[in-house]
Amino acid sequence: MPPPHPADDVTEHVGYRLKRAAAALRGAMDKALREHGLTVPQYACLELLDQRPGLSNAELARSTFVTRQSMNVVLRGLQDADLISRPATTDHGRALPAHLTEHGRERLHAARSAVYAIERTMVDTFPQRRLAALLADLDRMAEALGG
């Protein structure tokens, strides 16, 4: 039963709780993905490319909320590990579409179960009905801040 004036304690602020939850998730994913030889940004990349093949570096960067430069580093790592492939050139435009390799698909499928287990652990802590409301609220907050 939180008081109407949450300004008393820092831990009652939305920002603190958001960071706490995000940090907990990041830590759990980090630990789980390490066993699969993947980092969190790398996994996010593979997941996105599995669902929407052909995304460019810039599009992947926007989708994962990092800069193009950071994503470029991630993509190079994935390329060196032979998990994705990118053409060196393109006949139209500058965007280089990335695709999962067979090796990348296998790695993703192996890691996915571990990540999904984490998500299930998170979500199972409260009634399923609240999930939709939680997703909507998170979305609205991001929207309000111009995310």
Next chain:
Amino acid sequence: MPPPHPADDVTEHVGYRLKRAAAALRGAMDKALREHGLTVPQYACLELLDQRPGLSNAELARSTFVTRQSMNVVLRGLQDADLISRPATTDHGRALPAHLTEHGRERLHAARSAVYAIERTMVDTFPQRRLAALLADLDRMAEALGG
């Protein structure tokens, strides 16, 4: 271009929404705090020290979900800017209690209004009643993951 199968969409996962909301908040705070000459970790430090004076480096690190080493860098920056003070030695134990300077208190109070405005922008997007549920859900998720 919406993906063909919304149910399997990555953006429907809790992790994605969490990251999105956290990224939006981080960006908004970054921009607002820059005008006050503060970074987000620095502001978090000042806010914590204002509420709980005497916290040590390790305690601040745990409270902000970063490593001791990262927090140590932040504290040095705050010390160099004369916003906090830390004794060089202590008569009991190794923990060095940090305290806000008068300068630090003024800086915090100036920056606080900007941050609170951002929080209000986020929270005002949905009924106040949901705030409690949202905070509780975020907390439960972090708890479930060992945060």
Next chain:
DNA sequence: CTCCCTATGTCAAAATCCTGACATGGAAGA
């Protein structure tokens, strides 16, 4: 008292990420 365990502060090195900048390709409008 001694040994062991934990916690803390700190150093060093690496990884990660961002800011700033530049050149190129394509589209829209004068």
Next chain:
DNA sequence: TCTTCCATGTCAGGATTTTGACATAGGGAG
């Protein structure tokens, strides 16, 4: 046409954060 503007990929530099490691201080078990 050509000129302007935007998006993309990339390079360089610096800032931030993490991992790994080490020494020290204190408490507790033996």
